[in-house]
Amino acid sequence: MSEKESKHISDQELLAQFKQTNDNRLLGILLQRYTLLLLGVCMKYLKNEEAAKDAVQQIFLKVIHELQRYPVQYFKSWLYMIARNYCLMQLRRHGEKHVAEFTDNIADEAFPLQEEIEKQQMISLVETSLRELNEDQKTCITLFYLEKKSYQQICELTGFSLMQVKSYIQNGKRNLKLLVERKLHKADE
Numbered sequence: 780m781s782e783k784e785s786k787h788i789s790d791q792e793l794l795a796q797f798k799q800t801n802d803n804r805l806l807g808i809l810l811q812r813y814t815l816l817l818l819g820v821c822m823k824y825l826k827n828e829e830a831a832k833d834a835v836q837q838i839f840l841k842v843i844h845e846l847q848r849y850p851v852q853y854f855k856s857w858l859y860m861i862a863r864n865y866c867l868m869q870l871r872r873h874g875e876k877h878v879a880e881f882t883d884n885i886a887d888e889a890f891p892l893q894e895e896i897e898k899q900q901m902i903s904l905v906e907t908s909l910r911e912l913n914e915d916q917k918t919c920i921t922l923f924y925l926e927k928k929s930y931q932q933i934c935e936l937t938g939f940s941l942m943q944v945k946s947y948i949q950n951g952k953r954n955l956k957l958l959v960e961r962k963l964h965k966a967d968e
Contacts, residue, residue: 790854797846806846810839813855817862824866834869838862852900901959908958915939916951923948 788796790809797805817838821831838861851857909917918937922928928936933944 791852794846794851794854803843806843809854810842813858816855817858820859820862821866824863825869830869834862834865838865841865852903904959904962905955908955908962911958912951912954915943916947916954919944919947920951920955 790812793805793809796802797809814835817835818831821834821838822828825831825834838858841861842858845861909920912920915937919933919939922933922936923930930941930944933939934941937944939947
């Protein structure tokens with residue numbers, strides 16, 4: 780795959796292809812997209828260009844190793860976290876002054892980022908699972924929860940009876956929960 784061809788492929792597609800084939804060229808393309816970002820992150824923390832360049836190389840090696848062990852949904856965010864953690868470890872090892880204070884400030888900034896990543900992952904899981912529901916349940920769940928329609932409005936829009944609408948929402952919600960839990964469990968394996 781040429782560099783030109785790879786520009787139109789998303790991170791997730793490249794990651795999935797890499798996981799299937801273990802073709803390091805695919806991982807190289809993915810990492811090349813974020814080399815400048817990594818260098819910038821490392822410069823921000825390490826305040827030294829040579830140390831930052833070395834850190835980027837070490838992070839690349841760590842990424843290759845970690846990708847074999849963990850499922851990754853949002854590559855860019857995950858890569859940022861790996862880089863940040865690596866730099867903080869380097870600062871601790873070298874006994875930089877004010878590392879604890881610096882780490883606390885960064886942790887305050889990073890915690891919402893981690894929460895946002897988890898929230899986006901959950902939204903993605905729910906969206907995927909919603910598509911797997913049967914049509915009647917999917918329609919009623921979408922109208923009720925996403926479009927904020929009342930039971931009566933759903934009856935009018937779909938032609939379902941009130942009992943059917945309530946049943947589709949209740950069963951759809953239960954099935955959606957089961958599908959999401961199954962996906963979460965599978966991701967943890």
